[in-house]
Amino acid sequence: MAMKTTIFDLIRQAELLNNETMLYFLKNFNRNIGISQILVLAELREKGPQMQSVLAKKLGYTPGGMTSIANKLIxxxxxxxxxxxxxxxxxxxLITEKGLNILADAQKEGQTMWQELYSVLTDEEIQHMITIQKKLFEHIVKDQ
Known part of the structure; x- marks a missing residue:
């Protein structure tokens, strides 16, 4: 009898992978900064100084959540x-020099993590995974 996969199985598997990946990163990057803060720093480095409301919208945070993230970064x-x-x-x-430095350290740890965790996949499998995730994401957000 074939196993029947439901949307909830897919969502749960994505959630488990996401959670374990974040925990793995935070365990190995033992600094006083979280994933959300790193994402905000990356956005600030990429696009320059921004208002909190713009950052919140771009990154999918509530205004209150963004205030908390910004306060911790500051x-x-x-x-x-x-x-x-x-x-x-x-x-x-605005990102500071200290922010640029910790972001560089986080990205270095992320690269090490990438090599450790994704070494079980071929380059082709990784490309398929990225393509599928992007396609699903774009489909979901276009309907909202």
Missing amino acids: QEGYAERQYDETDRRVVRI
């Missing part, structure tokens, strides 16, 4: 608030 010295000279109500988050 408290640790990984980012700082930048006030607009023409309108002090406009506040952007």
Whole structure:
């Protein structure tokens, strides 16, 4: 009898892989920073200073969640608030040198992790996995 896979099996498997991957990373990258904060730093490095509301929307965080992330980044010295000279109500988050350094360290650990965890897959399997995930993601978000 063939096993019947449901949407819930697929969601659960993706959730398990995602959770274990994050735990593996955090266990090996023993610093005072989380995945969400690293993602925000990467966005700031890539696109420059941004308002929290823009970051929240781009990265899928609630405004309250983004405030918490920004406060932690600022408290640790990984980012700082930048006030607009023409309108002090406009506040952007800016990555600092310390933030760039920890982001580089995180990416180095991520590369090591990639080599350890994904070595069981061929390059072709990895490409298929990425293609399938992108295709599903684009299909899901276009319908929202």
